[in-house]
Amino acid sequence: MKPTVRLRRNTDRRTSAPTLLTAGLCLSLALATGCAKSEDDPSDAKDTGKAAADAGQEVAEPSGDQKTCDLTAFGGKKLDLKGATVGFSQSEKEANPFRIAETASIKAEAKERGIKLLTANAQSQFSKQISDVQDLIAKGADVLVIAPLNSDGWGPVLRTAAQKKIPIVTIDRKINAEPCKDYVSFIGSDFVEQGRRAADRMIEATGGKGEVAILLGAPGNNVTTERTKGFKDRIAEKAPDLKVVFEQTGEFAREKGQQVTEQLIQSKPDITGIYAENDEMGLGAVNALKGAGKKAGDVRIVTIDGTRGAVQGIVDGWIHGVVESNPRFGPLAFETLDAFTKGEKVGQDIVIKDTEYTEDNAESEIGKAY
Amino acid sequence: MTQLALRGVPLDRARVLRLLQDYGVYAGVLALLLANVLLTPHFVSAENFRTQAVQVAPVIIVALGMALAIGSEGVDLSVGSVMALSTSLISLYLGYGPVAAILVAVLGGMLVGLANGSLIAFIGVQPIVATLALMVACRGLANVFLPQLKDVRDPTMASLGSGSVLGIPYLVLIAVALALLVAFTVKRTTFGRQLLAIGDSRPAAQLAGLPVRRVLVVVYVVSGALAAIAGVLATARLTASDPTSLGTLMELSAITAVVVGGTPLSGGRVRIGGTVAGAVLIQLLTATLIKHDLPPSWTQIAQAVVIVAAVYAARERGRR
Numbered sequence: 001m002k003p004t005v006r007l008r009r010n011t012d013r014r015t016s017a018p019t020l021l022t023a024g025l026c027l028s029l030a031l032a033t034g035c036a037k038s039e040d041d042p043s044d045a046k047d048t049g050k051a052a053a054d055a056g057q058e059v060a061e062p063s064g065d066q067k068t069c070d071l072t073a074f075g076g077k078k079l080d081l082k083g084a085t086v087g088f089s090q091s092e093k094e095a096n097p098f099r100i101a102e103t104a105s106i107k108a109e110a111k112e113r114g115i116k117l118l119t120a121n122a123q124s125q126f127s128k129q130i131s132d133v134q135d136l137i138a139k140g141a142d143v144l145v146i147a148p149l150n151s152d153g154w155g156p157v158l159r160t161a162a163q164k165k166i167p168i169v170t171i172d173r174k175i176n177a178e179p180c181k182d183y184v185s186f187i188g189s190d191f192v193e194q195g196r197r198a199a200d201r202m203i204e205a206t207g208g209k210g211e212v213a214i215l216l217g218a219p220g221n222n223v224t225t226e227r228t229k230g231f232k233d234r235i236a237e238k239a240p241d242l243k244v245v246f247e248q249t250g251e252f253a254r255e256k257g258q259q260v261t262e263q264l265i266q267s268k269p270d271i272t273g274i275y276a277e278n279d280e281m282g283l284g285a286v287n288a289l290k291g292a293g294k295k296a297g298d299v300r301i302v303t304i305d306g307t308r309g310a311v312q313g314i315v316d317g318w319i320h321g322v323v324e325s326n327p328r329f330g331p332l333a334f335e336t337l338d339a340f341t342k343g344e345k346v347g348q349d350i351v352i353k354d355t356e357y358t359e360d361n362a363e364s365e366i367g368k369a370y
Numbered sequence: 371m372t373q374l375a376l377r378g379v380p381l382d383r384a385r386v387l388r389l390l391q392d393y394g395v396y397a398g399v400l401a402l403l404l405a406n407v408l409l410t411p412h413f414v415s416a417e418n419f420r421t422q423a424v425q426v427a428p429v430i431i432v433a434l435g436m437a438l439a440i441g442s443e444g445v446d447l448s449v450g451s452v453m454a455l456s457t458s459l460i461s462l463y464l465g466y467g468p469v470a471a472i473l474v475a476v477l478g479g480m481l482v483g484l485a486n487g488s489l490i491a492f493i494g495v496q497p498i499v500a501t502l503a504l505m506v507a508c509r510g511l512a513n514v515f516l517p518q519l520k521d522v523r524d525p526t527m528a529s530l531g532s533g534s535v536l537g538i539p540y541l542v543l544i545a546v547a548l549a550l551l552v553a554f555t556v557k558r559t560t561f562g563r564q565l566l567a568i569g570d571s572r573p574a575a576q577l578a579g580l581p582v583r584r585v586l587v588v589v590y591v592v593s594g595a596l597a598a599i600a601g602v603l604a605t606a607r608l609t610a611s612d613p614t615s616l617g618t619l620m621e622l623s624a625i626t627a628v629v630v631g632g633t634p635l636s637g638g639r640v641r642i643g644g645t646v647a648g649a650v651l652i653q654l655l656t657a658t659l660i661k662h663d664l665p666p667s668w669t670q671i672a673q674a675v676v677i678v679a680a681v682y683a684a685r686e687r688g689r690r
Contacts, residue, residue, distance in 0.1 A: 036515075037465030039523060095518050095614040219666060249666045253615040254519065255608050259425055260660060266418045267410060267661040280519070287609065291532055292417070309521070 057187075057332045057352040068345040069180035076165040079142060081338045086110060087141030089132045090121045091149035091173075096280070097307040101370035102172065102327040106145060109330030126150050133157045137166060143341065144168045145333050151176045151222065158182040169336055171329040173222070179348040184340055187332055187350040189325050191223050194354060195230020198302045199238070201321035201356070202231075202273050205300035208239035210272030213246035213264050215257050215281040224249075227277045227304060246271070250281035257284025258291075265292050265299075273300040279310035279322065286318045306357060311369040314362035322357040327370060391632050391683040395647045398676070402654045410661050420539060424607070426653040427545040428453075428600040429623050430646050433631075434552045435593030436624040437645045441556070442569045442589050443637025444497030448486060449597040449624055451508035452479045453617030456601030458516035460527075461611035468526040472602050479598025480591050482508055487587030501590075505621070512613035519612040522605060531606030541603050548596065553642035562640075565589060569637030626652055626673065630680040651676065 071078060088110075094100045103119070110117035118136055122129030126149050136144060137160055144166055148154070154175050161168055161182075168183040175183060202212060214231065217224035228247075235242050246264055250257035257276060261284060264271060276282035282303030289299055296317035303310050306324030313319035332352065340346045357365060390397075406413045432449045439446040456475040463471040482504055489500035522528075533540050556562040564585045568575040576582050600620075605611055629635065630651060631644030652673060659669045 036462035038462050038520075039464040093513070093614075095513060097518070100518060246663050248660050248663065251615075254610060254612060255604070255616060258608065262421045262425065263657055263660045266415070266421055267412055269412060284608075 057326050057328055059332070059347075059350055059352060067179070067348045069184050069340070069348050070345045071340065071343045073180050074165070074167065074184060074340075076167055076341075078343055079341050081115060081143070081334070081341050082113070084142040084341070085116045085118060085140055086143050086145060086334075086337070087118045087133070087136030087139070088120070088145045089129055089136060089147065090119065091129060091147045092124045093121055097370050098305065098325070098327045102147065102329055105328040105330035106333065107330075109334050113334060115334070122149055124149060126153060130154075130157055134160065137161060137164065142166065143337050145329075145337070146170045146175075147329075148173045148175050154182075167337065167340055169333050171333055172327070185336060185346055185348050185350055187329060187336065187352065189354055190351050191226035191325075192230035192233075193351075194304050194323050194325060195227040195232075196234040197230075197323045197354075197356065198227070198275055198304055198321070199231045199234035201302045201323065201358070202275055202300065203235070203239045203242060205302065205320040206242060206272050209241045211243050211245045211268065211270065212273040212275055213248075213261075213268070213271055214244060215250040215260060215274060215276040215285060216247055217249070217252045217277040217281075219249055219251075224277060231275055242272075250276070250284065252278050252280060254280040254284040254287070257281030258287045259284075261285040261288035262291065265289065265294070271299055273302065273320075276301065276303040279303045279305040279307040282319060282322075283309055283313060286313055289318070306355070306369050308366065308369040311357050311362050311366045314357055314359060315366065320359070322362075324354040324356060326352055326354050387683055391680075392644075394680070394683060395631050395644050395651055398651045399647050399654065402651065402658060406654070406658055406661075410658065413661075416537065420534075420537070420542075422650075422653055422657055423542045424539050425657075426649050427539075427541040428604045429620070429627060429649045429653065430545045431548055431600040431603070432597050432620055433624040433627040433645050433649050434548060434642065435596035436621070437628045437631075437633055437640050437642060438552065438556070438565065438589050439497065439501075439593050440625070440628050440633055440635060441637055441640035442565055442586060443572065444490060444586070444589070445501065445625065445635075446486065446590060446593045446597075447498065447501040447621045448482060448504040448508055449593065449600075450617035450620035451505045451512065452482050452594055452597035453601035453604060453620055454512035454613040455479070455482065455508045455515075456598040457605040457611040457616050458512040458613040460602060460605050461516050461520050461522065464522065464524055464527075468524050468530075475602050476595055476598045479594040479596075479601070481594070483591035483594025484587065486594065487590035490590065491583035491586040509613075516611055516613050519610055519614070521610050523609075527606045528609050531603070531609060541607065544599070544603065548599070549642060549646050556640045556642060561585065561588070566638055566640065569639070571638075623649075623652065626677055630676055632680070632683075648680075 088106050090099065090103050092099050094103050107117060118139055118141055120132035120136060122132055129149050133144065133146065134157060144161065146168060148170055151174055154177055158177055170183055170186045172188045174186045174188065177183060179185065206212070214228065216228060232244060235244065246268060248260045250260050257280060261274065265288065274285050276285055282301050285301055300320045301318065302321045303319060304323045304325055306322050310319055310322045314322060332350065336346050336350065412418065436446055436449060456479055459475040459478045460471045463474045486501050486504050489495045490497050530540055535543065556565070564580050567580060568582055568585055572582060601617060604616055627649035628645050631648030632641045633639060633645060655672050655676065656669050659672065
């Protein structure tokens, strides 16, 4: 018994010194970055100012038979957006170009219109997003812009918002709820259409013949399923000679995209094309092809998103086409809310027009990429 | 006759299980290799083996540190985040040249290891809790240092990631060298003996007068350094720093490699050869399923089966 007691006393006595040591170490690590000096980056001079403004979203098809929503149907009261407080709930942390551009666009538009903006970021945790939105409501947001992490599970929050008649616009992903009752409208891209257009680029690049591989996004994500569906449907319909022979997930990450492509070119050296469901995986595939000693253009790559790196890939000849998924929701979201709060009719489903980058326009349009 | 047979059966079973635990992982690797040679087109090529070796190298390096931590009856959950931290430090300090950047990155990993080890050895925090705290902290820190993916254009880093000597990639050479070094340390040095003694029974080691705290701190510092090296190599291979996704779930891959390799979670025993083979086994399993274009969920199920089999073998042994 005795030794144990002594041992314990020993540890107790030494506690404070190591604690200080640990704290000091963490601090020094943090301070160490003060004198950091990173690599010179020629592409860092992103003159996004003017170019970004040019690349604001456009509505795809303002057709007449679309379902609309206005204040009387929703049951709210008029307000002037100028003096209102807008709450914005972002789903994922701004660590990828899409989210960075999305949040920046919302913030820039609010600033330009002189509107008070409250923001929150759920860091990819759905429970946090729910409480974020509740917080925004409690802090007095008059209208809400939500980039939902999930489509389901919004019931309780939407009820709170509905009681206070707070108009909600969801961007980039949809909420499974009743439009014009639980929320006003959804603004986003048509992911199935993006898949179809990627297929068109792939058919053009390969001449409609050969074998293609798909680098899937994260499993269980609606973006993945819809981009896959659109691509496969269009291939089956237009180019039956183009065969999808390989479908593996790259989880939307460059490293996974590279690893999977390395396996792919080992087992299927004659692959004609690779369809990556986002730019990052496409850039990983480029890495893998370079590592395997292939030359630019040997394997045709088509990706979706429109980030700067991928568009640069077209300029360098490695990527054949990039279908854009425009993240700059700011102008359109505020326009919609402005019109709605004035009492005008707005569409329930506002599908935005995504552009495309090809060999023809990549060099001139690279400034628009995000 | 019957009596003999009855007595013979459990004995045989014990021996089989013992063999399975000691050599099962090697048998698994051989079986998978054989199956692939027969079933997978284009499998037998130098290029293919190089790809598999390059992909598994970072996992092996991280698993070496994990094996030491597990051998000391602990675990290091922070390794994946340390990789992320290391990649962001590389990117931050590349302006001073690749050597300086790599040194800073490895130093950062060692500091995290020092924090882990101090919490565990001096304050007496459970390894799983201490390293969990550092895991969360480091990922956050990595994202603060470098909020988003950044390309690495340095030619030295690029050649580290894709260059080779006599057809063997640098990554593989480094992994093999580190594995030999760690194996030697565990088998032949005083430090290795002390580590195993502490893993077997910490109170006994303490009573015997072994420098328990020092050894524990060194174990986690080494684990941090190895994870940081793996982060450097992964960065070099990707030619980009991606602190958000680099090293995610790496701690689980490393633990899997160690456990499948026959190192018991109860400490006191470290099998470096088995750990390397365990990492190779999982890599081959993943590669096989990808090459045959099977759904990704199958990979996870297959991994689970391998882990359960490995743990089952270990359990039977522990009882005797």
